[in-house]
Amino acid sequence: MLIDAVRGVPPLSVPKALCRACVSLLPGVSGLSLSVLGREPGTGVVLFASDDVAGQLAEIQYTLGEGPCTEATRLLAPVFAPDLTWAPDARRWPLFALQAAKTGAEAVFSLPLTAAAGALGTLDLYQERAGTLDDGQVRTALLVADALSLAVTALDETSSDSDGVVAWLQGAESDRVEVHQATGMIMVHLGVSAQEALLRLRARAFAQGSTSLAIARAIIDGSTDIGHE
Incomplete structure (x- = not known):
């Protein structure tokens, strides 16, 4: 089927x-x-x-x-x-x-x-x-x-691209790209590791009753301040 x-x-x-x-x-x-x-x-x-x-x-x-x-x-x-x-x-x-x-x-x-x-x-x-x-x-x-x-x-x-992501995964993968991008911004701004940056993003999402993806988008578009993470 x-x-x-x-x-x-x-x-x-x-x-x-x-x-x-x-x-x-x-x-x-x-x-x-x-x-x-x-x-x-x-x-x-x-x-x-x-x-x-x-x-x-x-x-x-x-x-x-x-x-x-x-x-x-x-x-x-x-x-x-x-x-x-x-x-x-x-x-x-x-x-x-x-x-x-x-x-x-x-x-x-x-x-x-x-x-x-x-x-x-x-x-x-x-x-x-x-x-x-x-x-x-x-x-x-x-x-x-x-x-x-x-x-x-x-x-x-059967994927031919360097990241091993097939075409039918690319749409879904774009959401996680935003999380990765926001994690990178936190890393640079606060001088922390990738793992700690992701934990901080998750913690803010949980504290606000939101999701990692929503918080990541807010960080990327500048509508949330990461200066006091």
Whole structure:
């Protein structure tokens, strides 16, 4: 189904086509997203999201540096949080659990996309209400994650540009370019390392109830002052 979904589709339309196919294969969940890891630790690209909530959940985990997807890539194994409103899930990721509930998700399930070299990214599912996935949903989600792993690996290997970013990733990558640019501005202005600059950007995003991307854009256009970071 995934192959059929992208056959003959223009490169920049591939993410949307894959997203629609994944949604059709997993109709029992409220929404889903696919994130691909960036080259630097703690960075990533949200390749597609079925709705605003799914996209925000991915961005929140990127901003906070915690959540099921972080654990899934570290462990190279599925990580399920069936009830973020209650322990142990709420205690495991207290900041993410709080923000996820505000966004409208009480359960999140993350499956790693893997290759020989390690994690490529994650397929993240969410449900508006707390609850587990049934056996059929788990089996299908695992198969979808495996198929997406092959797709991302195959397409990345056919890339001809120096950064290894295929055409259908470039639109999503542009968002992270803004984060990298803002991080660089913080580094130069404050004389700190790239890692510390990214942590400062994330901290401001969390303190303001915003996202890393929104804060990065504000830094770039000069609407927020980084002099007192």
